[in-house]
Amino acid sequence: MKNNIKKTFKYIMLSVKLIVAAGKAHVILWVIAIIIPPIIEILKKIINANMIDGIYNLLHGGSVFIPLISLCVLVLVSAGYNIFYKIQSRVFWILAQSADEQMMLYVMEKSSGIKQISFDSASRFDKIKDSIGSDLSLWDLNCNLMDFITTCVTIVGSIVIVKNYNIKLVAVAFIFSIPFYFISNILRKYDAESNVLSRRKTHIMGYYLDMLTGVKAAKEIRLFGIQEYMLSIWHGKHRKFQKEDERIAFRQMCFSLVLIIVEVLYSFLIYFVCAKSVIDKTITVGEFYLFTANFFLMFEAFQQISETIRSTLNISHEYDAFEKFTKETEEGERTGTAFVPTEMISIRFENVSFHYEDEPVLRDISFEWKTGENIALIGRNGCGKSTLIKLICGLYECDKGTIYINDVDVNEYAQSDLYKLFGVVYQDFCHYQLPLRTILASQRLDALYDDDALWEVFDRVDCSEVKKQLTDGLDTPLGREYDDGVELSGGQWQKLAIARNYYGNRPFLIFDEPSAALDPKAEFKIIEDLLSHTEKMELKSVLVISHRLSVGKLVDRILYLEDGRIVEQGTHDELMSRNGSYAKMYNTQASLYERG
């Protein structure tokens, strides 16, 4: 608790700082915005009471001007306040927006700086998944602080009004508001429970909804004849959630009923005491209106304040998330000295091992890759090829052994610096929903408007069908994300990914299964072109992962990976004459062609 309060205090200071940072004018406006509304509210009640008294006196020979003047003042005050309120909310809205925007950019920048391994390893990802991309808002805290102060002013104001009348009733108001604190605490808990439930519901029901109505599932649902089966699962889950929902709603209802009884008892008391005073001539009818209204206002404010305290404490949980986020992103990527690229670069692995969630993936890997050399990485599913690639381009750091770049330990260099050496097309490369131009130049944004060069790489991957669909040349948006975007097939996306890797013009190019979505004709063309890349552009080196072993003959060297080890290394002919694992795999595939 003490800790919580300390933390809350810290966050309150933070939000005050936020306001101060926005400028002096804003501080003044902020203070006015907090104090004026409750005072105006009470002022309006006083004027109203005057008016009522004036009307009362009319019957007893009073002047008609008193109520008329009160009415005029009331109208003016309300109108003025209305306009003030609009202006204030406009200014605050702008402030809130810019605070949110800053926060969002902060989250984005920090999230993208988290180490890759934190995203890929399930246990590490579990730790960060709540904070990355979260919608943190500093402004909420500020609003809470505002609410708190405003409520306090309301309470003080209404106490000042009633203090000469009956100070005991203030204590009564306070006592009656105590149950609210506890019960609304319980209600809050139910709210949280039902929020969790509804999140889970959307998640799970969304899955079944896709199954029942989605395009992708339509074929199988029919052919398998499992329409009724899926419907019954859906129905069962729906019922289950519904029951839970009703259970929570019912309990909430019961607790709310208790609150209502307390509230009605309080109003009975207030009405009775005040009415009695009027009869005893201690107060006027106007004051009856004023005092009852004030006691109700005070009662609400007492409830409000407990609410605000709790939500401030709650928001401190949100700020825990913020702190957690900051802490987790603190340990970002490795920094170090800048790497100055040379004409010839060599990457050398020496006895490198790497494990992933306690499971060794790569063991004792040693090899060298130099500029100008083409390599094929071959092995069965799950032998560690994709992990090796991530180690090569520096996304992962090895557990044992050393990776040298130009004979210097890579750990001396900043990670982000080394990234610039590699152009990679992953197996699950991203289909950026962007204009064609930006997709092609995504690895070299400084050359975004070099149209000739862009067309050159585009033509190189033979995308004639895509070219026909381009409505706006290089500026045509691709993907469904745009309303007028051109959606491409898997093969076409793959060709674009290859083209953008060419355009990136980085010294080492890596292609993970570059032809999986292509038909044999296109596949052959792409692979040939890819491996002749070194000849076309000077000193470029290519590494290909492929299940098509025919690639092996086109490269300078083959690395054959088995169970996380490089078991064979050499040219195609060397490995074939060795008659080891590679030769066996090659023959299996080739034999499929010989049989006919």
Added chain:
Amino acid sequence: MKNIQLSVRNIVILFKILGKEQLFGLILRTLSTVVNIVLPLLLIYFQKRLIQLIQIETTSEKILIFSVVSISCVLLAKKILEIIFGFINSVLNNKLSCKLEYTLHKKCVNAQLRAYDNHEIYDKMTIANRIGTSTITNYIFAFFDIAGEIMQFLSSAIILCTFSVWLLAAALIGAIPGIFVRIFGNKYEEFDKKRTSIVRRMNYFKNIATKGEYTKETKLFGIIPFVCGEHKRYYDAWAKSELAYRDEDNRRRIIWQSATSLLIMVLPSLYLIWRASLNEIDVADFSYYLSLLTLCHGNLTAIINHLFDNELADSRIKDYFEFLNMPIDSREGEDIPAEWLKEIPRIEFQNVSFRYSGSETNALDNVNFVIEAHEKVAIVGLNGAGKTTLIKLLCGLYEVSEGKILIGGRNIMEFSQVSVYRLFSVVFQDFLNYEMPFIESLSLGGEEKVTAEAVYEAFDHMDGRNIVEKRFLGDLNRSVGKIIDKDGVELSGGEHQKVALARSILQNRPMIILDEPTSNLDAYAETAILKNFLSHIYQKSVVIVSHRLSAVHFVDKIIVMENAHIIEQGTHSELMKRNGKYASMYELQASQYQ
């Protein structure tokens, strides 16, 4: 007029459904609506009585207590009713939306597949799905609300009238600014809809910066500054338009609110003060009539808002029912003969053409071929040649545009679509991963739940025994995937493919159709599967679609497709002799291994 007709029809239909599902709830809700009409009026009246009492010095304590207690009781009843209302609403809401969604899903799963290709129908389907049944349930509760508001308005209007027609006039005229705002004001939803693309792009860039699947590229490419810049650009555009909207809205609101309060508060107050100065009313009447006026005005505003809101809901509900009445249900017809389930007879395509709705060219053009019983057929061709469409026609998902498909000499159209499906086990390229207990996912589409032995046997054929043993640790009741069950087992793409292939064997249907069956697998797995697979299902007819010719060249018949046509068909050696398209494709691939 048309609108009213539509509303009436919608209300009638919905009440019928509600009456059938939740008669008790419906009655309860109706009762509480009626009670709720009276309570606010009573409250205002009792408050007036109290003020009158306290002006008299001789009022006894007993009378005073009675007066205050009556106020408290009304207050209590009103608040309790509000809470119970909320509860009944949520229960009714749940029940009704369950029923509505169920009906909708049932329609979807029993619709013809072409409904998904037809833009018009598919749009209707998405709209019906998206309106969210809350629109409909809110609509029906709004009906109660409107009824209540109208009754309340009438009663308070009558009381006002008995005092002065002018006050009623003020209430009526006071509603006009509100109507103007609703008619001429910018509607936020419409305004917001225009910006959905901005918001979508904003979120898209946020995702690129924060989601794990992008980071390995964004790091290497170094495009985070660009992504943040784009995000900021869209965010600024969003904020700017939002601010402009708010400014205009605020300006309008100030005018509207001032006009309303002038009509509802200021002028009536002046009038009442005048009447009071004539000693015709006292201070209790003053606040009594003002409260009545406010209540009356509130009712009117609520009615107007409901009417405008319902206009939108009306058209959406119409869409929902229109979709339900669309003639897209699966074809009815006689069941296929039971012996076909053991052995599928000859299938023949006669001059079959097929065109997707909205498309200008045929996806299949005058296609002729025969699949004999037990025959193994391969369909090869470049991407987009029409192979998958052919499969969908073969297994009955689509109906031909022209020509005929004969099974055992009889037109496929004579049989019910559902029974035709039962002849085929199909593994599509975009097969599904089912999130459910492993054994149930494997039993899908079979006659009964599969046994553990059958599962092991099937996976042996797939070179995938270790999926069962290592991934599921031999426990077939563990779930696949983590969406539904947190302790479920996540499989890789290749493993999922093996599961789908194993399922096709376990389904034990007379013809197996495989669309690109090995695209996620490595060379070893590919060979093992093709060999075992084909030998296991030796008794069955098999159709394999592939562009890896090595995988298929030993089948009984190869069908080569190009541009929606069959350009060649025959055995491998026949086609090689012909030296046509197939031969050149084969040479190209084989040359890579020589």
